[in-house]
Amino acid sequence: MRDPNNLDSSGKTVIIIGGGVAGMTAASRLADLGEQVILIEQEEEIGGHLLNWDRLFPNRRPGYEVLDSLRDALTNSVEIRCSETVSTVIPQSSGFQVILQSEESLFCDALLLATGFDLFDATKKEEYGYGIYENVITSADLEMMFRSGRPITTSRGKVPERVGFVHCVGSRDEKVGNLYCSKVCCVTGVKQAIEIKEQLPQAELFGFYMDLRMYDRHFEEMYYEAQQKWDINFLRGRVSECAENQDQSIVLKIEDTLTSRPLKITVDLLVLLVGFVPKPETLRLASLLEIPVGDDRFLEPLDEHTRFNHTGRPGIFLAGTNKGPLTISNTIADASAAAIQLHHYLQTINETHP
Amino acid sequence: MIDFGYTIRKERLIDYDKNDKRVLEHLKAHEPSVLTCIACGSCTATCSAGQFVDFNIRLVQTLLRRGEIEPLKAEMQKCMLCGKCILVCPRGVNMRNMILAIQTATDKLK
Numbered sequence: 001m002r003d004p005n006n007l008d009s010s011g012k013t014v015i016i017i018g019g020g021v022a023g024m025t026a027a028s029r030l031a032d033l034g035e036q037v038i039l040i041e042q043e044e045e046i047g048g049h050l051l052n053w054d055r056l057f058p059n060r061r062p063g064y065e066v067l068d069s070l071r072d073a074l075t076n077s078v079e080i081r082c083s084e085t086v087s088t089v090i091p092q093s094s095g096f097q098v099i100l101q102s103e104e105s106l107f108c109d110a111l112l113l114a115t116g117f118d119l120f121d122a123t124k125k126e127e128y129g130y131g132i133y134e135n136v137i138t139s140a141d142l143e144m145m146f147r148s149g150r151p152i153t154t155s156r157g158k159v160p161e162r163v164g165f166v167h168c169v170g171s172r173d174e175k176v177g178n179l180y181c182s183k184v185c186c187v188t189g190v191k192q193a194i195e196i197k198e199q200l201p202q203a204e205l206f207g208f209y210m211d212l213r214m215y216d217r218h219f220e221e222m223y224y225e226a227q228q229k230w231d232i233n234f235l236r237g238r239v240s241e242c243a244e245n246q247d248q249s250i251v252l253k254i255e256d257t258l259t260s261r262p263l264k265i266t267v268d269l270l271v272l273l274v275g276f277v278p279k280p281e282t283l284r285l286a287s288l289l290e291i292p293v294g295d296d297r298f299l300e301p302l303d304e305h306t307r308f309n310h311t312g313r314p315g316i317f318l319a320g321t322n323k324g325p326l327t328i329s330n331t332i333a334d335a336s337a338a339a340i341q342l343h344h345y346l347q348t349i350n351e352t353h354p
Numbered sequence: 355m356i357d358f359g360y361t362i363r364k365e366r367l368i369d370y371d372k373n374d375k376r377v378l379e380h381l382k383a384h385e386p387s388v389l390t391c392i393a394c395g396s397c398t399a400t401c402s403a404g405q406f407v408d409f410n411i412r413l414v415q416t417l418l419r420r421g422e423i424e425p426l427k428a429e430m431q432k433c434m435l436c437g438k439c440i441l442v443c444p445r446g447v448n449m450r451n452m453i454l455a456i457q458t459a460t461d462k463l464k
């Protein structure tokens with residue numbers, strides 16, 4: 001089938017839904033392979049969560065470096081449509097008709113879902129007081145503070161003497177229905193603790209954890225650096241509840257499981273390390289396109305080990321964190337793999353429908 | 355062989371090979387949610403009884419798993435069965451029922 005959107009092109013057309021790290025990566029790889037790409041992004045700008053992240057683990061490089069390199073790789077064969085969402089997809093005898101919210105209709109030979117994730121809504125863990133106590137913030141809020149370049153202070157402008165990080169907020173918790181580990185929050189917490197210490201060498205820093213999952217290259221070394229160079233404390237226990245003092249500091253209740261005793265500790269600022277949750281938009285598209293969803297509500301590829309970008313439906317592929325939590329590096333690797341699989345698929349249909 | 359005089363004092367040692375796992379087996383059958391505990395300590399931190407007396411519900415579970423039955427018996431009396439621990443557990447362990455099941459099982463052993 002010739003591309004009805006672009007009669008001059010020789011390549012096939014792929015519509016990518018989602019312009020974050022996965023979508024941008026796959027778009028540039030597919031363009032390099034000679035395909036036409038339409039990248040649909042619901043926000044006003046492509047970039048996804050990376051737009052809101054100041055520095056990246058494990059080396060604390062600025063997030064914009066990675067963002068710029070992904071954006072710069074997008075060539076003219078990638079048509080970017082921002083502030084657009086897909087309202088429906090209608091399968092054709094070959095390929096798909098995609099109808100946008102704006103009622104515009106597009107045609108493509110294949111679809112790639114790169115819809116990403118949402119951050120867990122911390123107000124759902126009421127016992128931690130997010131949205132109630134002014135000095136309880138999330139890891140995303142802290143990144144925005146870093147990005148603003150303003151000094152780190154409490155809500156009323158005081159320099160914090162003690163800062164705590166709560167691990168696993170919204171992850172590994174059946175009470176919020178998320179049994180899975182979000183994989184990146186441990187290392188994010190350690191990175192952010194170091195960054196606070198860089199700014200405030202006098203501050204006392206605490207991570208409250210159940211397990212520290214430093215699984216990837218350079219992560220464990222970062223944990224070592226946090227202890228050795230920055231004197232950051234790690235206290236093994238899950239915060240069970242928080243309360244606000246009259247001076248807006250936060251008092252935590254926790255079991256210090258390594259001494260087997262309940263422990264009370266006051267912090268000036270409490271950072272909740274929020275995890276990944278599936279996007280409602282992904283689930284809507286999944287039900288529209290009949291793509292299976294796991295117990296964790298992330299998308300199920302055709303085969304977890306060997307066909308991790310395929311779905312059971314020919315021409316529909318998956319990339320990135322709509323399949324579960326991933327680091328940026330792993331998202332880029334996954335989306336690159338998706339692009340290759342997609343390109344291969346497009347060549348196969350070329351042979352069958354020249 | 356030179357005797358350096360090192361011995362492990364019996365009461366310091368958890369003798370996992372000899373310990374009695376019957377209570378644990380009873381629990382696995384009657385309150386299998388105990389299998390999923392990740393020792394996070396949320397229950398202990400929030401426990402009503404633990405605020406006043408030396409009582410650690412998380413430790414009770416750990417001892418149970420190791421087959422350390424003797425120290426458990428006295429602990430069972432300290433729980434007020436208020437259920438706060440169940441509200442905070444990230445793994446959905448039903449500790450109230452666990453306590454009752456431990457009591458039933460240890461009574462049977464007498």
Ligand code: SF4
Nearest residue numbers: 168171181182185186
């Ligand atoms: S990465 Fe760490 S903080 Fe995040 S869910 Fe997993 S264990 Fe918890």
Ligand code: SF4
Nearest residue numbers: 401433434436437439
């Ligand atoms: S039910 Fe027992 S163990 Fe649980 S919080 Fe109440 S007193 Fe503590």
Ligand code: SF4
Nearest residue numbers: 391392394395397443
């Ligand atoms: S709260 Fe649940 S998972 Fe945590 S230590 Fe207690 S029983 Fe185990």
